[in-house]
Amino acid sequence: MKTKKSNRLVRWWWSTIPVSIVIFSIYILTNRLFQQQSSSSYVTYQDPVYEFTVEYPANWEVKKDTHVFENGDVVAFQIKGSTQKRYTEFIDGARFIVAKPFVIDTDLAKWMKSYFSDQATFSQSTLTRYPFETVEDCSNLGCMTYYFTLVDDQVYGIALFAEGTNAEKASYENALLHMLKSLQFADFQQAVITEEMAVANVKSLPEVVDYLERVPNGQVAVNGEEDTTYLVQVYEIKDGHTATFNWYQVDKTTGEVKKEF
Numbered sequence: 001m002k003t004k005k006s007n008r009l010v011r012w013w014w015s016t017i018p019v020s021i022v023i024f025s026i027y028i029l030t031n032r033l034f035q036q037q038s039s040s041s042y043v044t045y046q047d048p049v050y051e052f053t054v055e056y057p058a059n060w061e062v063k064k065d066t067h068v069f070e071n072g073d074v075v076a077f078q079i080k081g082s083t084q085k086r087y088t089e090f091i092d093g094a095r096f097i098v099a100k101p102f103v104i105d106t107d108l109a110k111w112m113k114s115y116f117s118d119q120a121t122f123s124q125s126t127l128t129r130y131p132f133e134t135v136e137d138c139s140n141l142g143c144m145t146y147y148f149t150l151v152d153d154q155v156y157g158i159a160l161f162a163e164g165t166n167a168e169k170a171s172y173e174n175a176l177l178h179m180l181k182s183l184q185f186a187d188f189q190q191a192v193i194t195e196e197m198a199v200a201n202v203k204s205l206p207e208v209v210d211y212l213e214r215v216p217n218g219q220v221a222v223n224g225e226e227d228t229t230y231l232v233q234v235y236e237i238k239d240g241h242t243a244t245f246n247w248y249q250v251d252k253t254t255g256e257v258k259k260e261f
Helices: 004-039 108-115 166-182 195-203 206-214
Strands: 042-047 052-057 061-063 073-080 093-099 121-124 133-137 144-151 154-163 219-225 229-238 241-251 257-259
Touching: 042 073, 052 073, 052 093, 052 166, 093 166, 108 121, 108 133, 108 144, 154 166, 195 206, 195 219, 195 229, 195 241, 206 241
Parallel strands: none
Antiparallel strands: 042 052, 061 073, 073 093, 093 154, 121 133, 133 144, 144 154, 219 229, 229 241, 241 257
């Protein structure tokens, strides 16, 4: 038979458990928020030799001894995952690597297709202020995405890598995108988007690629502009009149594309 003392002890125990759970949950949540805030704080790296700046997460390493690009690396920003081992191939974590600039004697897109394997996927970036040619290459242990652009007649390359759990990888990819958007070279004139670049950015959209495949007579052209954007029309001439597929606004500085409807 239970005593009054033991009953009080049971009631105290069961009333304490929920409070402990709440306190523990608050601790875990606060700790995660602190980690997220720490990882989302960015600092600016400025390279005095190659004259570019980039914002990178404050909790990432800055490395000067990586060898990802054939012609050499300027700098790498990275964070290691929990399973990444020292002195082994980088397979867990994230990296943002800037190549030493080099000169080519052909078109940039042609050079990329001759340099990478046939299994690589090629496209053009519409996310940044610079007109990047991009390639995704999965020929090694993990997939890497490369960005190449011309600055003052020299090719600059960027290599991105992200791998981990779903949540970790999403966080890494957000950080890499922020870094890519923040990248700025001394010769800012290269950041101005021309009409040809605006048309190319619109043509690279999956929906426009699909439209042009279905409509052989489809056209993509700049048919107007505002102070900060080009107005690009995707259309065809059908039965003597213009049949518009869609209108797109292309930012003159960043090249970002927004569709009208």
